[in-house]
Amino acid sequence: MKITVKHWHAVAQWRWDTGNSDPDDADGEGDVCGICRVPFEGCCPSCKMPGDDCPLIWGECTHVFHLHCLLKWLGTVASKQQCPMDRRTWVTAERRVGEASAPGPAADS
Amino acid sequence: MASIAARRLAKELKEIHAEGCPVGINLLKADDFETWWFSIEVMGESLYKNEAYTLQFRFDAQYPISSPAVQFVVTDGHQAPIHPHVYSNGHICASILGNEWSPVLSVTAVCVTLQSMLASCKKKERPVDNDRYVRHAPDNPKKTQFHYDDDT
Numbered sequence: 001m002k003i004t005v006k007h008w009h010a011v012a013q014w015r016w017d018t019g020n021s022d023p024d025d026a027d028g029e030g031d032v033c034g035i036c037r038v039p040f041e042g043c044c045p046s047c048k049m050p051g052d053d054c055p056l057i058w059g060e061c062t063h064v065f066h067l068h069c070l071l072k073w074l075g076t077v078a079s080k081q082q083c084p085m086d087r088r089t090w091v092t093a094e095r096r097v098g099e100a101s102a103p104g105p106a107a108d109s
Numbered sequence: 110m111a112s113i114a115a116r117r118l119a120k121e122l123k124e125i126h127a128e129g130c131p132v133g134i135n136l137l138k139a140d141d142f143e144t145w146w147f148s149i150e151v152m153g154e155s156l157y158k159n160e161a162y163t164l165q166f167r168f169d170a171q172y173p174i175s176s177p178a179v180q181f182v183v184t185d186g187h188q189a190p191i192h193p194h195v196y197s198n199g200h201i202c203a204s205i206l207g208n209e210w211s212p213v214l215s216v217t218a219v220c221v222t223l224q225s226m227l228a229s230c231k232k233k234e235r236p237v238d239n240d241r242y243v244r245h246a247p248d249n250p251k252k253t254q255f256h257y258d259d260d261t
Contacts, residue, residue, distance in 0.1 A: 034212070034213035035173060035174075035212045035213060036113070036116070036117055036173075037117055037120045037121075038116075045112060045113040045116050045117070046113065069212075072174050073174055073212050076174060076175070078175070078176070078208065078210060080208075082211075084211040084212050084213040085211075085213055087209075087211070
């Protein structure tokens with residue numbers, strides 16, 4: 001029997017590689033930003049479109065937030081420039097292109 | 110109110126309705142995203158056994174970037190627990206409500222922290238400067254620069 005494919009329909013899903021997110025996440029919701037509680041794949045409350053326009057930011061402490069949410073926090077005097085999770089001084093981690101498929105910053109020494 | 114605070118509070122409220130509050134904490138009223146009330150009780154053996162208090166949270170448009178104003182209700186027959194960090198006007202001297210606030214904290218996390226602050230109390234007494242503070246205290250406890258002198 002010979003089959004001719006006349007039509008096909010591709011479905012894709014994207015996720016931020018936060019270095020610790022399990023694609024088979026139990027709740028299926030993925031990780032949320034600790035500041036706004038919106039999933040990383042959604043956008044921060046100030047944005048309308050998720051994706052490159054509302055990116056994530058990684059700290060050297062391995063904590064991840066929506067960039068806009070973290071900048072709002074660091075913009076306050078009360079933040080003392082500390083990570084909201086561990087109160088260590090926030091240092092943005094370098095993420096180079098090509099690391100995207102690596103296990104993530106947690107695996108770095 | 111800016112939608113950022115409202116959206117985050119809506120999520121917290123949904124979670125409270127879905128999963129309930131931690132033991133000893135109950136939501137009394139949350140009709141808007143400006144003021145919420147909770148009852149708080151210390152479970153098990155403590156100096157506050159069988160006592161229930163009411164906590165009031167006031168949120169501004171910058172919540173959770175800015176901390177909520179949290180205090181015990183002292184009107185309509187309510188009283189503030191007698192505790193070295195709780196003033197008779199309901200204001201609370203707790204670092205997480207001031208310079209140790211973090212936007213990853215939540216309303217229920219604050220309730221639990223205050224609950225354990227009461228649970229670990231060794232002696233029921235008012236702060237030493239209670240009378241002086243209460244006489245001049247601002248309406249909003251966030252306007253007070255508390256001096257955190259111990260870690261209990």
